[in-house]
Amino acid sequence: MSEDTFFKPIDWLPGGKVRFLDQTRLPQDEVWVETDDYTVVAQAIRTLQVRGAPLIGVAAAYALLLTTLTGDDTDIDNLRERLHRVSDELASTRPTAVNLTWALTRMLSSIDESATVTNARKSLLAEARRIHEEDIEGNRRIGDNGAQLLREQATVMTHCNAGALATGGFGTALGVIRAAHVDRSLRHVFVPETRPLLQGSRLTAWELARDRIPCTLIVDSAVGSTLRRGLAHAVIVGADRIAANGDVANKIGTYQIAVLAHENNVPFYVAAPTSTIDLSTSSGDDIPIEQRSQDEVTSMGDTRLAATGVGASNPAFDVTPSIYVTAIITENGVARAPYEDSLPRVCTSEVPVGG
Numbered sequence: 001m002s003e004d005t006f007f008k009p010i011d012w013l014p015g016g017k018v019r020f021l022d023q024t025r026l027p028q029d030e031v032w033v034e035t036d037d038y039t040v041v042a043q044a045i046r047t048l049q050v051r052g053a054p055l056i057g058v059a060a061a062y063a064l065l066l067t068t069l070t071g072d073d074t075d076i077d078n079l080r081e082r083l084h085r086v087s088d089e090l091a092s093t094r095p096t097a098v099n100l101t102w103a104l105t106r107m108l109s110s111i112d113e114s115a116t117v118t119n120a121r122k123s124l125l126a127e128a129r130r131i132h133e134e135d136i137e138g139n140r141r142i143g144d145n146g147a148q149l150l151r152e153q154a155t156v157m158t159h160c161n162a163g164a165l166a167t168g169g170f171g172t173a174l175g176v177i178r179a180a181h182v183d184r185s186l187r188h189v190f191v192p193e194t195r196p197l198l199q200g201s202r203l204t205a206w207e208l209a210r211d212r213i214p215c216t217l218i219v220d221s222a223v224g225s226t227l228r229r230g231l232a233h234a235v236i237v238g239a240d241r242i243a244a245n246g247d248v249a250n251k252i253g254t255y256q257i258a259v260l261a262h263e264n265n266v267p268f269y270v271a272a273p274t275s276t277i278d279l280s281t282s283s284g285d286d287i288p289i290e291q292r293s294q295d296e297v298t299s300m301g302d303t304r305l306a307a308t309g310v311g312a313s314n315p316a317f318d319v320t321p322s323i324y325v326t327a328i329i330t331e332n333g334v335a336r337a338p339y340e341d342s343l344p345r346v347c348t349s350e351v352p353v354g355g
Contacts, residue, residue, distance in 0.1 A: 007164040007207075007210075008168065008169040009050070009164060009165050009167075010058055010168065012129065016069045017034050018035055018041055019034045020059065021165070023048065023050065023051055023165055023203060024047065027203075035066075036069060038063040038086060041059055041060075041062065041066065045059055045063075045093040051165075052162065052166020052167055053166070053238070053239065054167040054172065055165070055166050057100055060100050060103050061103045061106070061128040061131045061132070062132075064083060064086060064087060064104060068083070068120065069121070074117060075117070080108075083108060084108065087107070087108060091104055095288045096287065096288055096316065097240040097241060097276075098240070098276060099273075107124060107128065110126070110127035111123050135275075136167075136169040138274075140175065141332075142331050143178055143179030144179050145329050145334055146176030146179065146180075146269065147180040147183060147185060147186075149269065150176075150185050151233055152185050154233045155189070155231060155232050155233050156177060156233065156235065156236055157226065157232040157234075157257070158173050158235070158237060159192055159237045159250070160199045160238070161174075161207070161238075162174055162204075162237060162238025163175075163203070163204060163207040164207060172271040172273065172329075174208075175271065176269075178213070181211070181213050188214045189208055190215070190218055190231065190232055191204050191218065192218055192222070193218070194220065194253060195220055195297075197296055200217070223257050227261055227263075227264040230264075232266060234266060234268075235257060235258070235261045235268045236329075237250055237268075239270050239271075239272040239276050241276060241278050241287050242343070244277075244279045244281060245322055245339055246339025246340075248270050248284070248319065248325060249287045249318070249319050250270070250320065251316070251317060251318075252316060252317055254317075255320045261324070262324045268320075268324055269325075269329055270325055270327075270329065273331055274330050274332060277330070277347055279343065284319035289315050289317050289318070290317060291313075291314060291316070293314060294311055296314055297312035297313075322339050332349065
C-alpha cells in the first residue's frame, strides 16, 4: 500500500497532546484539533468530530492517557480512582460501540502492576500506542482477508463510513475496498449518502476520491433498485458491535440494505476487528441503541428541513440479524454461520479466510 493512501485521523504528539481531524467539517474543510484536555476529546466523540467504533476506542485510550498529564496526583491509588472516574465519563459518550469500553478496560488493566504514578504514566502511554498500532495492522489484515472474497472486477456497495476516518487508520469495510483496489480486483463502489448526517457522501466519498477509487454516490432510497439491477456484486459494511450470535449493530439503514441484498442474492459482508465482537452479548436484542438529537433529522446545519413543531426519532444504529450476514471479516480470518461457533474462534486464533 503506497504511502499516499495511508491516512491516520488521530495521533499522539510529542509533548503530550492528541491531534485529531474534525470530521464534522469535511469535506469542505480539513481542520485538525490539538489538545491536552481529555474533556475536549470526550466532547469530540460525543459530537461526532471523532467517530467510528475503532477510532473512538483509540481516541478514548488517548483521552484517558491525557488525564495522567494533568493534576497533581502523587499517590497511585488516587490516580487509579481518578482514571476510573474519567473512564466512566468517556464510556458514556457513545454507548453502542463496544470498542470504547474495550479500549478503556485495556488501559485500566495496563496499570494493575504499577506501583508509582510515573510507572503508570509510562504503561498507559505504551498501551495507548499499542491499541492504535494494533488497530492499523489489524485493518490491513481485514483488508487482505476481505479482498480474497470478492470476484474479479467487482462492484461493491458500502454504507456510512468504515474507512480510515472510522479507525486508527486504513479502515475496515473501506480497508477491504482499498486492498481490492490495489490488487485490481475492484472496479467501482456505490456509496449511499447515509442520512441524517451524510457520512457516506461527506466522508466515504471523500476518502474514495482522495485515493482515486472510482465511486458513485446514490441516495439512500436508491439502494434497492441498485441491487435489483445487479449493479453491485457485494455489500461490505462495518460494525459498532457484533453479538455472540452474529447479529450486527451498525449505522441506521444497514438492516434494510442487508434485507435487500438477501432478496437480490447479493452477499452481505461485515468487516470489523475482533474488538467489535461482544461475546458477552447474546443477541442484537441486547445491544443498546444510541438515540441522538432530533435536530440531526429535522435540520441540516442551520437550515430547518421540517415544519416547526414536527419532532423526529433519531436512532443512530439498527441491528441486522445474523441470517442476513454472509460472513464477518476480521483480522484473524472470516467467520461464517453458525456464528456461535465461529466468532469465538476468530477472537482467539487465526482461522482460514474461507471460514
